[in-house]
Amino acid sequence: MRALSDTTDGEKVSRLAERVGLSQPTVHRLLQQLVDEGMVEQDGRSKRYRLSLELFALAAKAGNITNLRDLVRPTLLRLSASINDSLFLLARSGFDAICLDRSEGPFPIRTFTGDIGGRVALGIGQGSFAILAFLPEEEREAVIRYNLPRLQEMHLYDEVMLRAEIERVRAQGFANRNTGLLQGMAGVAVPILDRNGHSVAALSVATISDRLGPDRMPTVIELLKREANAITPRINPFDPLLRRPSRIFGGGE
Incomplete structure:
Protein backbone atom coordinates (compact mmCIF):
# COMPACT_ATOMS: atom_id res chain seq x y z
CA MET A 1 0.00 0.00 0.00
CA ALA A 62 -9.19 6.83 11.54
CA GLY A 63 -7.58 7.84 14.79
CA ASN A 64 -8.56 11.02 16.56
CA ILE A 65 -10.92 12.89 14.26
CA THR A 66 -11.05 15.93 16.52
CA ASN A 67 -9.91 19.02 14.64
CA LEU A 68 -6.66 20.69 15.62
CA ARG A 69 -8.30 23.50 17.54
CA ASP A 70 -10.26 21.12 19.78
CA LEU A 71 -7.29 18.79 20.09
CA VAL A 72 -4.92 21.49 21.33
CA ARG A 73 -7.37 23.36 23.57
CA PRO A 74 -6.57 21.28 26.69
CA THR A 75 -2.87 21.80 26.00
CA LEU A 76 -3.28 25.59 25.92
CA LEU A 77 -5.19 25.58 29.19
CA ARG A 78 -2.70 23.23 30.85
CA LEU A 79 0.35 25.21 29.73
CA SER A 80 -1.18 28.56 30.58
CA ALA A 81 -1.94 27.38 34.10
CA SER A 82 1.48 25.76 34.46
CA ILE A 83 3.69 28.64 33.35
CA ASN A 84 1.24 31.44 34.21
CA ASP A 85 1.50 33.15 30.82
CA SER A 86 -0.60 33.54 27.67
CA LEU A 87 -0.56 30.65 25.18
CA PHE A 88 -1.47 30.74 21.49
CA LEU A 89 -2.20 28.20 18.77
CA LEU A 90 -1.32 29.41 15.28
CA ALA A 91 -1.77 27.62 11.96
CA ARG A 92 -0.71 28.41 8.43
CA SER A 93 -3.20 30.15 6.16
CA GLY A 94 -1.62 30.68 2.75
CA PHE A 95 1.28 33.10 3.22
CA ASP A 96 0.04 34.05 6.68
CA ALA A 97 -0.37 32.54 10.11
CA ILE A 98 -3.78 32.71 11.75
CA CYS A 99 -4.52 32.54 15.47
CA LEU A 100 -6.82 29.56 16.02
CA ASP A 101 -7.02 29.77 19.80
CA ARG A 102 -5.51 31.41 22.87
CA SER A 103 -5.50 31.05 26.62
CA GLU A 104 -4.96 34.22 28.61
CA GLY A 105 -2.34 34.58 31.31
CA PRO A 106 -2.42 37.14 34.12
CA PHE A 107 -0.16 39.69 32.44
CA PRO A 108 -1.41 42.30 29.95
CA ILE A 109 0.24 41.63 26.60
CA ARG A 110 0.22 42.80 23.01
CA THR A 111 0.60 40.39 20.10
CA PHE A 112 0.98 40.58 16.34
CA THR A 113 -2.11 38.47 15.64
CA GLY A 114 -4.32 40.04 18.30
CA ASP A 115 -7.41 38.01 19.13
CA ILE A 116 -8.56 34.65 17.78
CA GLY A 117 -8.92 34.89 14.01
CA GLY A 118 -6.19 37.51 13.67
CA ARG A 119 -3.51 36.91 11.09
CA VAL A 120 0.04 37.94 10.39
CA ALA A 121 2.53 37.29 7.58
CA LEU A 122 4.63 34.18 8.04
CA GLY A 123 7.92 35.45 9.43
CA ILE A 124 6.45 38.04 11.79
CA GLY A 125 6.38 36.94 15.41
CA GLN A 126 7.67 33.76 16.99
CA GLY A 127 4.67 31.55 16.23
CA SER A 128 4.54 32.32 12.53
CA PHE A 129 8.30 32.03 12.23
CA ALA A 130 8.27 28.58 13.80
CA ILE A 131 5.73 27.52 11.16
CA LEU A 132 7.73 29.07 8.31
CA ALA A 133 11.02 27.48 9.33
CA PHE A 134 9.64 23.94 9.30
CA LEU A 135 7.59 24.03 6.10
CA PRO A 136 8.64 21.68 3.29
CA GLU A 137 11.53 23.32 1.43
CA GLU A 138 9.59 24.08 -1.76
CA GLU A 139 6.73 25.68 0.16
CA ARG A 140 9.15 27.57 2.38
CA GLU A 141 10.89 29.04 -0.66
CA ALA A 142 7.56 30.16 -2.13
CA VAL A 143 6.65 31.90 1.14
CA ILE A 144 10.04 33.60 1.33
CA ARG A 145 9.67 34.98 -2.21
CA TYR A 146 6.18 36.30 -1.50
CA ASN A 147 6.65 37.57 2.05
CA LEU A 148 10.14 39.07 1.87
CA PRO A 149 8.84 42.46 0.62
CA ARG A 150 6.24 42.46 3.40
CA LEU A 151 8.92 41.81 6.02
CA GLN A 152 11.22 44.43 4.52
CA GLU A 153 8.46 47.04 4.71
CA MET A 154 8.40 46.47 8.47
CA HIS A 155 12.23 46.70 8.60
CA LEU A 156 12.46 43.19 10.02
CA TYR A 157 14.72 41.26 7.64
CA ASP A 158 16.62 41.40 4.43
CA GLU A 159 16.92 38.10 2.57
CA VAL A 160 20.27 37.14 4.12
CA MET A 161 19.03 37.80 7.64
CA LEU A 162 15.76 35.96 7.00
CA ARG A 163 17.45 32.83 5.70
CA ALA A 164 20.00 32.89 8.50
CA GLU A 165 17.22 33.16 11.08
CA ILE A 166 15.32 30.28 9.46
CA GLU A 167 18.41 28.07 9.73
CA ARG A 168 18.90 29.09 13.35
CA VAL A 169 15.30 28.23 14.24
CA ARG A 170 15.52 24.90 12.43
CA ALA A 171 18.76 24.05 14.25
CA GLN A 172 17.50 24.89 17.73
CA GLY A 173 13.89 23.76 17.22
CA PHE A 174 12.20 26.94 18.44
CA ALA A 175 11.78 30.63 17.59
CA ASN A 176 12.54 33.33 20.11
CA ARG A 177 13.87 36.38 18.29
CA ASN A 178 12.66 39.65 19.76
CA THR A 179 12.16 42.09 16.88
CA GLY A 180 11.60 45.04 19.18
CA LEU A 181 8.36 45.97 17.42
CA LEU A 182 6.36 45.24 20.56
CA GLN A 183 8.18 47.05 23.31
CA GLY A 184 8.30 45.23 26.63
CA MET A 185 6.98 42.01 25.11
CA ALA A 186 8.77 38.71 24.61
CA GLY A 187 7.81 35.31 23.27
CA VAL A 188 8.92 31.87 22.25
CA ALA A 189 7.29 29.30 19.97
CA VAL A 190 7.78 25.72 18.84
CA PRO A 191 6.35 24.12 15.71
CA ILE A 192 3.70 21.41 15.80
CA LEU A 193 4.94 18.93 13.22
CA ASP A 194 3.13 16.30 11.21
CA ARG A 195 4.44 12.75 10.85
CA ASN A 196 6.74 13.89 8.03
CA GLY A 197 8.44 16.49 10.23
CA HIS A 198 6.75 19.44 8.54
CA SER A 199 5.00 22.21 10.44
CA VAL A 200 1.21 22.43 10.52
CA ALA A 201 0.90 24.86 13.42
CA ALA A 202 2.79 26.35 16.35
CA LEU A 203 2.48 26.69 20.11
CA SER A 204 3.51 30.15 21.23
CA VAL A 205 4.00 31.90 24.57
CA ALA A 206 3.66 35.65 24.82
CA THR A 207 4.48 37.55 27.99
CA ILE A 208 6.35 40.55 29.38
CA SER A 209 10.07 40.57 28.72
CA ASP A 210 11.09 40.11 32.35
CA ARG A 211 9.41 36.69 32.42
CA LEU A 212 11.42 35.16 29.58
CA GLY A 213 14.95 35.72 30.76
CA PRO A 214 17.78 33.18 30.26
CA ASP A 215 17.02 31.51 33.59
CA ARG A 216 13.38 30.69 32.71
CA MET A 217 13.47 30.36 28.92
CA PRO A 218 14.84 26.76 28.77
CA THR A 219 12.09 25.48 31.07
CA VAL A 220 9.36 27.12 28.98
CA ILE A 221 10.86 25.77 25.76
CA GLU A 222 11.06 22.25 27.17
CA LEU A 223 7.39 22.36 28.22
CA LEU A 224 6.33 23.61 24.78
CA LYS A 225 8.36 20.97 22.95
CA ARG A 226 7.01 18.19 25.12
CA GLU A 227 3.42 19.21 24.45
CA ALA A 228 4.00 19.74 20.72
CA ASN A 229 5.60 16.29 20.41
CA ALA A 230 2.59 14.73 22.15
CA ILE A 231 0.21 16.39 19.68
CA THR A 232 1.96 15.13 16.52
CA PRO A 233 0.74 11.49 16.56
CA ARG A 234 -2.81 12.63 17.34
CA ILE A 235 -3.18 15.00 14.37
CA ASN A 236 -5.81 13.97 11.84
CA PRO A 237 -4.09 14.49 8.45
CA PHE A 238 -7.50 14.95 6.81
CA ASP A 239 -8.51 17.74 9.19
CA PRO A 240 -9.93 20.49 6.92
CA LEU A 241 -8.85 23.04 9.51
CA LEU A 242 -5.24 22.41 8.53
CA ARG A 243 -5.92 23.17 4.88
CA ARG A 244 -8.19 26.20 5.22
CA PRO A 245 -8.11 27.47 8.82
CA SER A 246 -9.53 30.87 7.92
CA ARG A 247 -12.88 29.33 6.97
CA ILE A 248 -13.79 28.84 10.62
CA PHE A 249 -13.67 32.63 11.02
CA GLY A 250 -15.39 33.47 7.75
CA GLY A 251 -12.26 34.99 6.22
CA GLY A 252 -10.56 34.45 2.87
CA GLU A 253 -7.28 32.76 2.10
Whole structure:
Protein backbone atom coordinates (compact mmCIF):
# COMPACT_ATOMS: atom_id res chain seq x y z
CA MET A 1 0.00 0.00 0.00
CA ARG A 2 2.90 2.36 0.70
CA ALA A 3 4.36 1.54 -2.70
CA LEU A 4 1.04 2.30 -4.35
CA SER A 5 0.79 5.59 -2.49
CA ASP A 6 3.99 6.76 -4.21
CA THR A 7 2.45 6.41 -7.67
CA THR A 8 0.19 8.84 -9.51
CA ASP A 9 -1.23 6.59 -12.24
CA GLY A 10 -1.09 3.27 -10.43
CA GLU A 11 1.40 0.45 -10.85
CA LYS A 12 1.62 -2.92 -12.58
CA VAL A 13 2.13 -6.15 -10.65
CA SER A 14 5.61 -6.73 -12.07
CA ARG A 15 6.84 -3.27 -11.05
CA LEU A 16 5.27 -3.54 -7.60
CA ALA A 17 6.96 -6.90 -7.07
CA GLU A 18 10.33 -5.34 -7.85
CA ARG A 19 9.72 -2.41 -5.51
CA VAL A 20 8.60 -4.43 -2.49
CA GLY A 21 10.95 -7.38 -3.03
CA LEU A 22 8.31 -10.09 -3.33
CA SER A 23 7.44 -12.56 -6.07
CA GLN A 24 4.79 -11.59 -8.62
CA PRO A 25 2.37 -14.35 -7.53
CA THR A 26 2.61 -13.18 -3.90
CA VAL A 27 2.06 -9.54 -4.86
CA HIS A 28 -0.86 -10.48 -7.09
CA ARG A 29 -2.47 -12.48 -4.27
CA LEU A 30 -2.07 -9.59 -1.82
CA LEU A 31 -3.50 -7.13 -4.32
CA GLN A 32 -6.55 -9.31 -4.90
CA GLN A 33 -7.17 -9.45 -1.16
CA LEU A 34 -6.94 -5.65 -0.98
CA VAL A 35 -9.28 -5.33 -3.95
CA ASP A 36 -11.78 -7.64 -2.20
CA GLU A 37 -11.62 -5.38 0.87
CA GLY A 38 -12.15 -2.26 -1.25
CA MET A 39 -8.78 -0.75 -0.35
CA VAL A 40 -7.28 -1.08 -3.83
CA GLU A 41 -8.78 -0.92 -7.31
CA GLN A 42 -7.56 -1.99 -10.75
CA ASP A 43 -7.92 0.09 -13.88
CA GLY A 44 -9.73 -1.98 -16.49
CA ARG A 45 -7.69 -0.67 -19.42
CA SER A 46 -4.16 -0.24 -18.10
CA LYS A 47 -4.41 -3.13 -15.60
CA ARG A 48 -2.56 -0.94 -13.11
CA TYR A 49 -3.47 -1.04 -9.44
CA ARG A 50 -4.04 2.06 -7.31
CA LEU A 51 -5.35 2.96 -3.89
CA SER A 52 -9.13 3.38 -3.81
CA LEU A 53 -11.23 6.33 -2.72
CA GLU A 54 -12.78 4.08 -0.12
CA LEU A 55 -9.39 3.77 1.54
CA PHE A 56 -9.07 7.55 1.80
CA ALA A 57 -12.57 7.81 3.22
CA LEU A 58 -11.65 5.21 5.81
CA ALA A 59 -8.40 6.99 6.64
CA ALA A 60 -10.29 10.21 7.23
CA LYS A 61 -12.22 8.48 9.98
CA ALA A 62 -9.19 6.83 11.54
CA GLY A 63 -7.58 7.84 14.79
CA ASN A 64 -8.56 11.02 16.56
CA ILE A 65 -10.92 12.89 14.26
CA THR A 66 -11.05 15.93 16.52
CA ASN A 67 -9.91 19.02 14.64
CA LEU A 68 -6.66 20.69 15.62
CA ARG A 69 -8.30 23.50 17.54
CA ASP A 70 -10.26 21.12 19.78
CA LEU A 71 -7.29 18.79 20.09
CA VAL A 72 -4.92 21.49 21.33
CA ARG A 73 -7.37 23.36 23.57
CA PRO A 74 -6.57 21.28 26.69
CA THR A 75 -2.87 21.80 26.00
CA LEU A 76 -3.28 25.59 25.92
CA LEU A 77 -5.19 25.58 29.19
CA ARG A 78 -2.70 23.23 30.85
CA LEU A 79 0.35 25.21 29.73
CA SER A 80 -1.18 28.56 30.58
CA ALA A 81 -1.94 27.38 34.10
CA SER A 82 1.48 25.76 34.46
CA ILE A 83 3.69 28.64 33.35
CA ASN A 84 1.24 31.44 34.21
CA ASP A 85 1.50 33.15 30.82
CA SER A 86 -0.60 33.54 27.67
CA LEU A 87 -0.56 30.65 25.18
CA PHE A 88 -1.47 30.74 21.49
CA LEU A 89 -2.20 28.20 18.77
CA LEU A 90 -1.32 29.41 15.28
CA ALA A 91 -1.77 27.62 11.96
CA ARG A 92 -0.71 28.41 8.43
CA SER A 93 -3.20 30.15 6.16
CA GLY A 94 -1.62 30.68 2.75
CA PHE A 95 1.28 33.10 3.22
CA ASP A 96 0.04 34.05 6.68
CA ALA A 97 -0.37 32.54 10.11
CA ILE A 98 -3.78 32.71 11.75
CA CYS A 99 -4.52 32.54 15.47
CA LEU A 100 -6.82 29.56 16.02
CA ASP A 101 -7.02 29.77 19.80
CA ARG A 102 -5.51 31.41 22.87
CA SER A 103 -5.50 31.05 26.62
CA GLU A 104 -4.96 34.22 28.61
CA GLY A 105 -2.34 34.58 31.31
CA PRO A 106 -2.42 37.14 34.12
CA PHE A 107 -0.16 39.69 32.44
CA PRO A 108 -1.41 42.30 29.95
CA ILE A 109 0.24 41.63 26.60
CA ARG A 110 0.22 42.80 23.01
CA THR A 111 0.60 40.39 20.10
CA PHE A 112 0.98 40.58 16.34
CA THR A 113 -2.11 38.47 15.64
CA GLY A 114 -4.32 40.04 18.30
CA ASP A 115 -7.41 38.01 19.13
CA ILE A 116 -8.56 34.65 17.78
CA GLY A 117 -8.92 34.89 14.01
CA GLY A 118 -6.19 37.51 13.67
CA ARG A 119 -3.51 36.91 11.09
CA VAL A 120 0.04 37.94 10.39
CA ALA A 121 2.53 37.29 7.58
CA LEU A 122 4.63 34.18 8.04
CA GLY A 123 7.92 35.45 9.43
CA ILE A 124 6.45 38.04 11.79
CA GLY A 125 6.38 36.94 15.41
CA GLN A 126 7.67 33.76 16.99
CA GLY A 127 4.67 31.55 16.23
CA SER A 128 4.54 32.32 12.53
CA PHE A 129 8.30 32.03 12.23
CA ALA A 130 8.27 28.58 13.80
CA ILE A 131 5.73 27.52 11.16
CA LEU A 132 7.73 29.07 8.31
CA ALA A 133 11.02 27.48 9.33
CA PHE A 134 9.64 23.94 9.30
CA LEU A 135 7.59 24.03 6.10
CA PRO A 136 8.64 21.68 3.29
CA GLU A 137 11.53 23.32 1.43
CA GLU A 138 9.59 24.08 -1.76
CA GLU A 139 6.73 25.68 0.16
CA ARG A 140 9.15 27.57 2.38
CA GLU A 141 10.89 29.04 -0.66
CA ALA A 142 7.56 30.16 -2.13
CA VAL A 143 6.65 31.90 1.14
CA ILE A 144 10.04 33.60 1.33
CA ARG A 145 9.67 34.98 -2.21
CA TYR A 146 6.18 36.30 -1.50
CA ASN A 147 6.65 37.57 2.05
CA LEU A 148 10.14 39.07 1.87
CA PRO A 149 8.84 42.46 0.62
CA ARG A 150 6.24 42.46 3.40
CA LEU A 151 8.92 41.81 6.02
CA GLN A 152 11.22 44.43 4.52
CA GLU A 153 8.46 47.04 4.71
CA MET A 154 8.40 46.47 8.47
CA HIS A 155 12.23 46.70 8.60
CA LEU A 156 12.46 43.19 10.02
CA TYR A 157 14.72 41.26 7.64
CA ASP A 158 16.62 41.40 4.43
CA GLU A 159 16.92 38.10 2.57
CA VAL A 160 20.27 37.14 4.12
CA MET A 161 19.03 37.80 7.64
CA LEU A 162 15.76 35.96 7.00
CA ARG A 163 17.45 32.83 5.70
CA ALA A 164 20.00 32.89 8.50
CA GLU A 165 17.22 33.16 11.08
CA ILE A 166 15.32 30.28 9.46
CA GLU A 167 18.41 28.07 9.73
CA ARG A 168 18.90 29.09 13.35
CA VAL A 169 15.30 28.23 14.24
CA ARG A 170 15.52 24.90 12.43
CA ALA A 171 18.76 24.05 14.25
CA GLN A 172 17.50 24.89 17.73
CA GLY A 173 13.89 23.76 17.22
CA PHE A 174 12.20 26.94 18.44
CA ALA A 175 11.78 30.63 17.59
CA ASN A 176 12.54 33.33 20.11
CA ARG A 177 13.87 36.38 18.29
CA ASN A 178 12.66 39.65 19.76
CA THR A 179 12.16 42.09 16.88
CA GLY A 180 11.60 45.04 19.18
CA LEU A 181 8.36 45.97 17.42
CA LEU A 182 6.36 45.24 20.56
CA GLN A 183 8.18 47.05 23.31
CA GLY A 184 8.30 45.23 26.63
CA MET A 185 6.98 42.01 25.11
CA ALA A 186 8.77 38.71 24.61
CA GLY A 187 7.81 35.31 23.27
CA VAL A 188 8.92 31.87 22.25
CA ALA A 189 7.29 29.30 19.97
CA VAL A 190 7.78 25.72 18.84
CA PRO A 191 6.35 24.12 15.71
CA ILE A 192 3.70 21.41 15.80
CA LEU A 193 4.94 18.93 13.22
CA ASP A 194 3.13 16.30 11.21
CA ARG A 195 4.44 12.75 10.85
CA ASN A 196 6.74 13.89 8.03
CA GLY A 197 8.44 16.49 10.23
CA HIS A 198 6.75 19.44 8.54
CA SER A 199 5.00 22.21 10.44
CA VAL A 200 1.21 22.43 10.52
CA ALA A 201 0.90 24.86 13.42
CA ALA A 202 2.79 26.35 16.35
CA LEU A 203 2.48 26.69 20.11
CA SER A 204 3.51 30.15 21.23
CA VAL A 205 4.00 31.90 24.57
CA ALA A 206 3.66 35.65 24.82
CA THR A 207 4.48 37.55 27.99
CA ILE A 208 6.35 40.55 29.38
CA SER A 209 10.07 40.57 28.72
CA ASP A 210 11.09 40.11 32.35
CA ARG A 211 9.41 36.69 32.42
CA LEU A 212 11.42 35.16 29.58
CA GLY A 213 14.95 35.72 30.76
CA PRO A 214 17.78 33.18 30.26
CA ASP A 215 17.02 31.51 33.59
CA ARG A 216 13.38 30.69 32.71
CA MET A 217 13.47 30.36 28.92
CA PRO A 218 14.84 26.76 28.77
CA THR A 219 12.09 25.48 31.07
CA VAL A 220 9.36 27.12 28.98
CA ILE A 221 10.86 25.77 25.76
CA GLU A 222 11.06 22.25 27.17
CA LEU A 223 7.39 22.36 28.22
CA LEU A 224 6.33 23.61 24.78
CA LYS A 225 8.36 20.97 22.95
CA ARG A 226 7.01 18.19 25.12
CA GLU A 227 3.42 19.21 24.45
CA ALA A 228 4.00 19.74 20.72
CA ASN A 229 5.60 16.29 20.41
CA ALA A 230 2.59 14.73 22.15
CA ILE A 231 0.21 16.39 19.68
CA THR A 232 1.96 15.13 16.52
CA PRO A 233 0.74 11.49 16.56
CA ARG A 234 -2.81 12.63 17.34
CA ILE A 235 -3.18 15.00 14.37
CA ASN A 236 -5.81 13.97 11.84
CA PRO A 237 -4.09 14.49 8.45
CA PHE A 238 -7.50 14.95 6.81
CA ASP A 239 -8.51 17.74 9.19
CA PRO A 240 -9.93 20.49 6.92
CA LEU A 241 -8.85 23.04 9.51
CA LEU A 242 -5.24 22.41 8.53
CA ARG A 243 -5.92 23.17 4.88
CA ARG A 244 -8.19 26.20 5.22
CA PRO A 245 -8.11 27.47 8.82
CA SER A 246 -9.53 30.87 7.92
CA ARG A 247 -12.88 29.33 6.97
CA ILE A 248 -13.79 28.84 10.62
CA PHE A 249 -13.67 32.63 11.02
CA GLY A 250 -15.39 33.47 7.75
CA GLY A 251 -12.26 34.99 6.22
CA GLY A 252 -10.56 34.45 2.87
CA GLU A 253 -7.28 32.76 2.10
